[in-house]
Amino acid sequence: MKLHSLIGLLGLGYLANAVDLRPRNYDSHDYYVLHLDPTANPIQVAGRLGLTHDGQLGELEDHHIFSSHKQEEDIVHTALKERKRRKRSLGDVDILDNVKYAQKQKLKPRMEKRGLMRPAPEGYEVGKREDAAAPVDAAIVKQKAVQKALGIEDPIFKDQWHLYNPVQLGHDVNVTDVWMQNITGTGSIVAIVDDGLDMYSNDLKANYYAEGSYDF
Known part of the structure; x- marks a missing residue:
């Protein structure tokens, strides 16, 4: 599995497997997450790259955390790039061929909570918030017509402004006009990443395809 961003997963992995991981110090060390082939020995990979194997990334199989003394460059990226060049010219076998994906970790700044808002200065009048715009009558008529024509029985369809927005015309995904052309995506397979998919x-x-799904 190729992950485009493992920074968030690294945090989760640390919480799930904190006992097995060394404390991290981003001032003195660099940290890398590598996705390895199941047959690869992470200790051998660490030795080849001059890294220390810090352990598996939480419950993610074949994902490991490695560390090294802090350096300016991404030494893993450099090594993998050089390996690809040598592989094309020599055709030999290297333990780095088992690295499916690698990413150097970056320390995200700690978010600070804002304190309570100060009261307005004495004598200062706080303006009232303008009421939300009212729906456009013609748009409401069209919304009901679309719902009836397509047999949409979702009780909150009128509230799903991203599908059809009767207040700010055009500020939606324009999907209802596509549906009215009988373009519904039948037969298409899509991927959904969700933190609470039922x-x-x-x-x-x-339409749930269990064989193509995975629960992280």
Whole structure:
């Protein structure tokens, strides 16, 4: 599995497997997450790259954390790039061929909570918030017509402004006009990343593809 950003996963992995990982010090060390082939020995990979193997990344199989003394360059990226060049010219075998993906970790700045807002200065009048714009009558008529024509029985369809926005016309994904052309995506396979997907809901269970899904 190729992950485009492992920084968040690194934090989760640390919480899930904190006992097995060394304390991290980004002032003195660099940290890397590598996705390895299941047959690869992470200790051998560490030796080849001049890194220390700090352990597996939480419960993610074949994902490991490595560290080295702090350097300006991304030494793993440099080594993998050189390996690809040599492989094309020599065709030999190297333990680095088992590295599927690698990313140097960056320390995210700690977010500070804002304190309570100070009261307005004495004598200063706080303006009232303007009421939200009212829906456009013609847009409401069209929304109801679309819902009736397509047999949409979702009780909160009128509230899903991203599908059809009767207040700010054009500020939606324009999907209802596509549906009205009988373009519904039937037969298409899509991928969804969600932190609370209910595959047993009436809306999804008929189209849920278990073999192509994974729960992280």
